[in-house]
Amino acid sequence: MHPFTTEQQVSHKLARAILAGFESMFAEFLNITLGAQSRFERAAWQEVQDAMRQRLQVYENKVKLVCEAVKVIAYRELDHSDVWHRAKNDYAQLVADHENALIAQTFFNSIYGSLLGQQKIRDVHRFILQEKYRPEPRSTDSILYQLTETEGIIGSLRQVLNVFPLRIPFENLERDLKAAHRVLEKINPELLTRQNDTIEFGRSLFFRNKAAYIVGRLIDPSSGEHLPFAITLLNRKNNDGDTCLYLDAFIIGEEQLSKLFGFARSYFMVDTDQPVRYVDYLCRLLPNKERFELFNAIGFIKHAKTEFYRFKVDYTKRMPGTTKYVSAPGVRGMVMLVFTTPDSDYVYKVIRDRFRPPKTSNRQEVMAKYDFVKQADRVGRLVDTHEFNYLAFDRQRFSPELLEEMTSEVADSITLSGNALILRHVYVERKVTPLNLYIKEASEQALEQVIDDYGTTIKQLAAANIFPGDMLIKNFGVTRWGRVVFYDYDEICPLTDCHFRTLPKPDNEIDALSEQPWFDIGEDDVFPEQFPVFFAGHHEAKKYFDCLHHDLYSVEFWKKTQEVIKSGTLVDVYPYKKEWRLKHFNA
Numbered sequence: 001m002h003p004f005t006t007e008q009q010v011s012h013k014l015a016r017a018i019l020a021g022f023e024s025m026f027a028e029f030l031n032i033t034l035g036a037q038s039r040f041e042r043a044a045w046q047e048v049q050d051a052m053r054q055r056l057q058v059y060e061n062k063v064k065l066v067c068e069a070v071k072v073i074a075y076r077e078l079d080h081s082d083v084w085h086r087a088k089n090d091y092a093q094l095v096a097d098h099e100n101a102l103i104a105q106t107f108f109n110s111i112y113g114s115l116l117g118q119q120k121i122r123d124v125h126r127f128i129l130q131e132k133y134r135p136e137p138r139s140t141d142s143i144l145y146q147l148t149e150t151e152g153i154i155g156s157l158r159q160v161l162n163v164f165p166l167r168i169p170f171e172n173l174e175r176d177l178k179a180a181h182r183v184l185e186k187i188n189p190e191l192l193t194r195q196n197d198t199i200e201f202g203r204s205l206f207f208r209n210k211a212a213y214i215v216g217r218l219i220d221p222s223s224g225e226h227l228p229f230a231i232t233l234l235n236r237k238n239n240d241g242d243t244c245l246y247l248d249a250f251i252i253g254e255e256q257l258s259k260l261f262g263f264a265r266s267y268f269m270v271d272t273d274q275p276v277r278y279v280d281y282l283c284r285l286l287p288n289k290e291r292f293e294l295f296n297a298i299g300f301i302k303h304a305k306t307e308f309y310r311f312k313v314d315y316t317k318r319m320p321g322t323t324k325y326v327s328a329p330g331v332r333g334m335v336m337l338v339f340t341t342p343d344s345d346y347v348y349k350v351i352r353d354r355f356r357p358p359k360t361s362n363r364q365e366v367m368a369k370y371d372f373v374k375q376a377d378r379v380g381r382l383v384d385t386h387e388f389n390y391l392a393f394d395r396q397r398f399s400p401e402l403l404e405e406m407t408s409e410v411a412d413s414i415t416l417s418g419n420a421l422i423l424r425h426v427y428v429e430r431k432v433t434p435l436n437l438y439i440k441e442a443s444e445q446a447l448e449q450v451i452d453d454y455g456t457t458i459k460q461l462a463a464a465n466i467f468p469g470d471m472l473i474k475n476f477g478v479t480r481w482g483r484v485v486f487y488d489y490d491e492i493c494p495l496t497d498c499h500f501r502t503l504p505k506p507d508n509e510i511d512a513l514s515e516q517p518w519f520d521i522g523e524d525d526v527f528p529e530q531f532p533v534f535f536a537g538h539h540e541a542k543k544y545f546d547c548l549h550h551d552l553y554s555v556e557f558w559k560k561t562q563e564v565i566k567s568g569t570l571v572d573v574y575p576y577k578k579e580w581r582l583k584h585f586n587a
């Protein structure tokens with residue numbers, strides 16, 4: 001007698017097919033990641049950009065393929081709830097001892113969600129909230145090296161660097177170590193006197209853009225206190241034309257490391273098949289970062305969404321009953337309805353059903369712009385977005401004003417069902433202080449600093465071939481570290497698509513006095529001379545900008561930047577302060 005019913009057999013096949021799909025997805029993701037070292041050694045920066053984009057596609061492409069296979073396997077039973085319930089249990093058993101069970105479970109959720117429509121999703125069919133599917137702490141020994149500091153911190157630094165067998169030699173390691181000594185003397189002299197600390201660091205390098213990082217911590221064995229660090233390796237050609245390594249920075253402390261893992265930066269490539277353990281470890285180094293932020297930082301953006309959902313549910317449970325979702329502070333968007341709670345670190349952005357004039361784009365175009373940002377090198381200046389479909393909220397948690405606005409402005413994106421308000425489509429972003437609000441409260445010194453950084457942001461984005469489109473200061477925000485970032489993406493585009501022009505001179509009085517443009521303006525035309533309008537009503541801010549970034553008003557600046565981009569030059573952006581860069585201390 002056959003031990004299985006047809007339905008049981010189908011469930012088991014589904015579980016196996018999805019697991020095979022997951023393994024194949026993971027292998028592709030890993031293969032691209034494993035190439036990071038060679039791309040770094042060859043200084044193949046264009047390939048670095050291409051690989052980053054390619055890796056972002058792997059998950060969704062694989063989900064599509066597996067869905068097709070699953071449709072064939074499931075056949076008549078495709079929408080049988082109990083078949084999927086059993087498939088989930090079978091899958092749970094198959095991945096019980098899997099190194100990356102957590103990510104594999106997310107993959108199952110993605111397949112189920114894609115095939116059955118997110119609306120049908122219930123917890124019995126996916127791995128999210130049940131306690132038994134929550135992450136358990138595991139040992140991180142297998143991903144770490146430990147050394148005991150016997151020759152002082154600089155000697156240990158030499159030992160750490162020798163652990164990684166890169167194909168290119170150091171240009172002059174002793175010079176760099178001396179420079180590191182001088183930096184520490186200035187920034188943290190106490191560290192130079194420490195003895196017998198344990199130095200612990202990840203076995204895998206973290207690659208991003210043109211850099212490779214060693215990430216770890218110094219542990220004081222007597223007190224158990226620890227201090228996270230990152231070592232930055234860069235490369236360049238020496239006088240003989242050979243590509244050589246050099247140490248660019250030895251960054252120490254949680255604040256510095258936190259900036260390195262900031263939400264406006266691109267994703268790291270960490271060549272490991274144990275990413276979950278890396279996240280567990282990074283959580284130890286950066287206790288102020290959430291798990292989903294760290295999964296995101298190393299490129300597991302789909303699994304980061306599962307972790308975000310857990311975080312959101314737990315956070316909401318802890319929220320006092322009186323705390324409500326309200327409109328985000330700042331100027332209301334014409335395209336986006338944005339809400340948050342006063343204490344939350346995140347905002348939710350929903351595309352409005354109708355855009356207010358003068359906006360002329362549509363939902364698809366806006367989504368394409370947000371997608372463009374996801375694929376771009378965000379150079380630490382574009383806030384990362386997490387796109388969700390069918391994200392559920394407790395309706396009681398919305399303030400009456402917001403609920404009213406939502407039912408009239410984003411009715412196409414919400415479903416009200418009992419106590420739940422389900423957002424069919426929403427972007428989640430890290431909350432920052434809108435620049436227009438920040439400058440109202442800023443001291444003279446803070447104002448000068450932030451306006452300087454606003455100009456630098458525009459320049460860094462330009463160098464990375466990104467034109468924000470709408471550069472009004474209300475569209476920029478300030479992070480808790482005082483960095484300016486951009487968050488309004490509906491007019492963003494590649495800089496090389498823009499046509500920069502000088503304003504034509506009127507040759508008669510009627511034209512000169514006209515309030516409307518009297519000359520033809522193409523869709524891609526941009527007139528930098530008009531940029532001072534971004535400061536409408538902020539005279540002090542404009543004064544600093546005029547002084548520090550006057551070049552942004554000239555067509556020459558923009559055209560020159562376009563030429564540099566077209567020549568294939570990729571911008572250098574350092575995710576740490578100048579003071580930490582050793583080059584300033586080289587003798």
Ligand SMILES: Nc1ncnc2c1ncn2[C@@H]1O[C@H](COP(=O)(O)OP(=O)(O)OP(=O)(O)O)[C@@H](O)[C@H]1O
Nearest residue numbers: 328329330331333334335336338429430431432488
């Ligand atoms: N990440 C964020 N952190 C804090 N506030 C934000 C964030 N994103 C948006 N906001 C707030 O929501 C408002 C509208 O957001 P956003 O600029 O993205 O919408 P929009 O409709 O595209 O705007 P616009 O009408 O300028 O095109 C902002 O002015 C700001 O006050």
